[in-house]
Amino acid sequence: MIRVTFLGTSGAVPTVSRAPSAVHLNREGDEFLFDCGEGTQRQMMRFGTGFGLSHLFVSHLHGDHVLGIPGLVQxxxxNDREEPLAIHGPPGSKRHLTELVHAVGHDPGFPVTVREVRPGAVALDREEYEVRAFETNHRTSSVGYxxxxxxxxxRFDREKAEAELGIxxxxxxxxxHAGETIELDDGRVVDPEEVVGPPRPGRRVVYTGDTRPVEATVEAAENxxxxxxxxTFLHEAVDRARKTAHSTAREAAEVADRAEAKRLALTHLSSRYAGRAHELEREAAEAFDGEAFLPDDGEEIEVPFPDADDE
Structure with missing residues (x-):
């Protein structure tokens, strides 16, 4: 199970209904946070994600993405946390992130490590998955994940194994199923390829943070x-998007379409569209064949396996 909870979907200026940037991801019990805007700890309480996160991935150092770190750490x-917390950030961020961890002279009683990760590097390496950093284009050092x-x-073909091959x-x-060739009592040899189908793809979830459309996102988000x-903006404000190094809903949709992504979540909504969020969804839908949506704060979605419909 991968469950994604959108804790903060606003742009730089929060609104009554949208908090600054933060996305919580739970993968089979491993909990991550992507960015940590002001008030993220309260959003985590409000929307029931819990505080079991082990890794925080920071896209860049603008305040609406990091000012929630001191409150969260404290x-x-x-709450007497003992488990370590790892914070990952773009090149040049370690000193500033460390200062946020120790804001107002607070020294946490649990281990906190801060490390920088460059585009193309693996930020977190596990046997079943990786979290990779990729290049983004904002007004400061930044990465996506x-x-x-x-x-x-x-898939193991049990029917063939039992009925046809007599295993x-x-x-x-x-x-x-583990890939081992076996020999039956009658001397016959059965290779795994005879009863096991081809490898099945895992899941891929991509978070850009603030960015202009870039080729690196297309590559990272392939399928x-x-x-x-x-x-952040409707395409009518594309000049403003270029000036501030953000994307429009149409541009985000074009990236998703080129990457052949299945679903596109539009985030970092400018406060100027507080009552017009549906317009961004409509604009994105015109440029993307998949599902494009603008999540509300607290919206929770599950990410199924690519072949879930075949189960």
């Missing part, structure tokens, strides 16, 4: 199950 400390799962084993149910099935992309 709240974790007040892609959670990319490893391929899964192919009795038992440990042999597990050995074949992504979910692309969370800056869509």
């Amino acid at each position: 709240s974790l400390d007040f 892609a959670l990319v799962e490893a391929d899964r084993k192919g 009795p149910p038992g440990p042999a099935y597990g050995r074949l 992504a199950d979910l692309l969370v992309h800056d869509a």
Whole structure:
């Protein structure tokens, strides 16, 4: 299960209904936070994500993406946290992020590590998935992040194994599914390819932070199950988007379309569109064949496996 909760979907200026940038992701119990705008800790309480996060991935150092860090760290400390927290940020961010962790002289009673990650590097390496940094284009040092799962084993054809090949149910099935060739009691040799299908792709979730449309996002989001992309403006304000190094809803949709992503979440909505959010969705839908939506704060979605419909 991958569950994504949008904690803050506003642009630089929050509104009554939208908080600054923060996205919570739960992958099979591993909890991550992408950016941490002011008030994120309260959003986590309000929308029930809990405080079990182990890694915080910061896209860049603008205030609406990091000013929630001191409050979050201190709240974790007040709740007697002992587990370590790792904070990842773009090149040049370590000193500033460390200062935020220790704001107003607070020294957390649990381990906090801060490290910089360059575009193209793996920020978090696990056996079943990686979190990779990729290049973005904002007005300061910045990166986006892609959670990319490893391929899964192919499906085991139990019917063929039992009915056609006469393999009795038992440990042999597990050995074949693990890629091992077996020999049956009658001397026949069965290769795993005879009963196991091709590897099945894992899931991919991509978060850009603030950025202009860039080729690196297209590459990182190739066939992504979910692309969370800056869509600060309508395309009528594209000159403003270029000047401030943001994207329009149409530009975000064009990136998603080129990447052949399945779903596009439009985030970092400018406060000027407080009552017009539907216009961004409509604009994106015109340039993207997949599902484009602008989540509300607190909206929670699940990201299924690419072949879930075949189950």
